[in-house]
Amino acid sequence: MRLFKETGWRWWWLIVLFIVVDQASKQWIVHNLPYGGSIPLLPVFELAHVYNTGAAFSILSDAGGWQRWFFAGLALAISLVLMVWLSRIGPAQQPRLCLALSLVLAGAIGNLIDRVLFGYVIDMLHVFYQSWSYPVFNVADSVICIGAVLLIWDSFKPEYEDKK
Template sequence: MTAAQTPKRWQESGWHLWWLMVALVVADQFTKWLVVANMDLFSRINLLPFFDLVHVRNYGAAFSFLSDQGGWQRWFFTAIAIAISTVIAVLLRRQPKAMTTANWAFALILGGALGNLIDRTRLGYVVDFLDFYVGSYHWPAFNVADSAIVIGAGLMIYEGFFGQSAKDAGKNAK
């Protein structure tokens, strides 16, 4: 995309989805507040045979990566989240509104990243509370922000394989 193709107004860009990012941050922070206000740390409420609400803290990244490193990882992951969020925000501003799937993907990822960034900077950890499992195997607990990031990443993968740019690449290869 050239500078001439960059939308002149933010309303004509991916930023038209600002409301989605705000809604995700609000939903994420509200659900985390509900868990912290109503559940003791490490408590569990069984809701379905494969799903519990839990109250846990994640001091690391995905799957508690580096959670036992003594505190430096808080600022490391904060810096990474700020850098990635900045890049995604710039990409959203530069993309035309018509790039629907990519814009939704970036908006979901950015909203989720900001939700977890708020926790990490305010608390030093991320509050997780959704626990899915089969038998004794438990998927690592996660939250609304994590869900948005995963859905956004899935949309990006879909766009890469089946979106307009993938179709254009197929036409050019012939």
């Protein structure tokens, strides 16, 4: 029980919440929007149904299949490192770091589930403006990015903040 009360694992509920939201949103898209289809929501935003066999920005998406297990293994390794890291820090002393690690972990696991089950990641959030288009992404990608920004922000905080 100490693991969940006195370490970064106090944030487990947030990790589970974002994994569930990510997987539920992907399943909603799969069951309600045909592959390749889209639903405009704003002049610059739509829901879309696409698959990404590569990494961020579809890097290595046409690599022939080996990338599925490479990225799955990478996500698993990163997840294990983040789990150990969370188990070694106190949430009361470093809440921003715990939040950041929890978000990155939730996103990594959300996309890992897709890679292992399907061989690709289901993406659905599309931001664009006129002829410019940002690559389609998902909830897991979003929480990874937010977590990464928080990690960078946390790395710049003064050391004395941890002691307060």
